[in-house]
Amino acid sequence: MLGLMEKIRLVIIDQHKGVRNALRVRLHSTPNIAVVGAVDAAEAWSLAQTDLRPDVALLGLTGHNDELSFVVDLVKLLVAGGTAVLALTSYIDDLAREMILQAGASEYRLKNINTPELLAEIETLAEAHRHEQIDN
Numbered sequence: 001m002l003g004l005m006e007k008i009r010l011v012i013i014d015q016h017k018g019v020r021n022a023l024r025v026r027l028h029s030t031p032n033i034a035v036v037g038a039v040d041a042a043e044a045w046s047l048a049q050t051d052l053r054p055d056v057a058l059l060g061l062t063g064h065n066d067e068l069s070f071v072v073d074l075v076k077l078l079v080a081g082g083t084a085v086l087a088l089t090s091y092i093d094d095l096a097r098e099m100i101l102q103a104g105a106s107e108y109r110l111k112n113i114n115t116p117e118l119l120a121e122i123e124t125l126a127e128a129h130r131h132e133q134i135d136n
Contacts (some may be wrong), residue, residue: 007034008126009053011083013044013074014060019111023058026115033122041067041074048077055126060111061089061096068096072103079104082132084125088113 010033014020020038027033036054037047044057057078061071075085085105089096097108106125113121 007032009034009036009055011037011054011057013039013057015040015062019060045074048081053081054083055129056084056122059085059087061087072099075100075103075105084129086121086125
């Protein structure tokens with residue numbers, strides 16, 4: 001488990017401001033998570049090119065396949081920068097799932113994931129991310 005002093009740096013990426021705010025509220029009371037950003041995909045692209053380097057990104061997928069190539073490129077950019085990506089979707093789309101996972105996302109889950117499960121996923125990804133940083 002992560003040390004108490006090391007907060008998990010988390011960025012929330014979703015096209016819908018209400019979803020971003022809801023996720024921020026869900027995770028706000030968690031003492032070991034610091035939400036360092038809650039942005040849409042275009043803002044995330046710019047953020048991914050900075051030195052912020054969050055441990056984990058929650059990436060909300062809209063289900064519009066016309067945006068899929070942009071999201072795949074965003075996942076690649078985030079992963080190349082050392083951020084673990086947890087993709088959240090409203091419904092399972094096999095093509096999108098395959099493309100997102102091949103791009104480097106660690107997980108592809110439904111948005112209705114309960115809070116304890118979501119926190120466990122975030123912690124697991126952050127721990128793996130930090131171990132990779134140490135090993136490299």
